[in-house]
Structure formats: structure tokens, C-alpha cells
Amino acid sequence: LLHCSATGTPTPVYSWTLDGQTVDVSHAGYSLAMNGTLLVERAQLVDAGVYVCKARNLLASPKSEAQTVTVRVEPQIEFPTHNFTINFTTPMKISIGCSAVGIPQPVVEWQLGDTNGIVRDDGVKYSLISHMERNSNKDVF
Secondary structure, eight states: OBOOOOOOSSOOEEEEEETTEEOOTTSTTEEEOTTSOEEEOSOOGGGOEEEEEEEEOSSOOOBOOOEEEOOOEEEEEEEOOSOOEEEOSSOOOOOOOOEEEEESOOOOOOOOTTTTOEEEEOSSOEEEEEOOOOSSSEEEO
16 A cells, blocks of 8 residues: 545545556556555566655645555575485585575575585585484485
8 A cells, every 4th residue: 555645625636656657547456545545456576666646636736755665576496396306325516506586585595305404505505514414325405
């Protein structure tokens, strides 16, 4: 909900802009109350930006202070999308790619199987720096 109120005679008519473009309140996803409040239903990324309310009548057209709307997007993992198993018989280096998108930018954390392994993020690589003893040579990442 973005609130806007004005008084005047004749009664003002409200309109909103998003980043300088008129918001089409007849479009699905938007509704405008008689008191000037703008409802953005099921906000998406395209709804983020700077909103300004304008209340106009025959005498004046004042604008409100800008209201910045940030839309948050839940994290989405781009890869891998499922668990996988790595079998090894001798120590080796492995590389597993994973990225996530969202707003704000999500932090990627790794878990080594169902152990309490500690995985460090050094900004570029993830490294297993300690782990509990395991009885097999199979780990699930």
C-alpha cells in the first residue's frame, strides 16, 4: 500500500507515476482507492522503483514526496537443482558450481552430507576446512 492524501475543492483526483511513467490503475495488479492509496497486488520486479502521487483538481496539481519501493525476490538456486553423489577412492580436488539469484543477493552456503562439516566461503572458492569422521568414501553435497 502506498498512501497519498490531499484536500481541496473541488475534490482532487489522484494519479500515480512509477519512475516517471503513469501507473495504469486499470491494469491487473494495481488498484486505486478513493482516498488516493495505491495497492500493488503480488508485486514483481517490474513494480520496483520510485512512485509519486499527484492530486489534481481545477486549481492545482501538487505532487507527493517520492516513495521508493523495493521488491524482494526469494532466492532461486540456478545449479545444481538436486543432490548428487561423488564417489572417490583417493583424495582429490573437486569443483562444484552453484549460484543463486534473489533480491537482496542471497548468500550461498554449502553442507557436506548430513555431517557438521564446516565449509568456508573465501569470496571465490568454498573449501572444506574440517569435518567429522566418516565410515565410507561417499559424501553427498
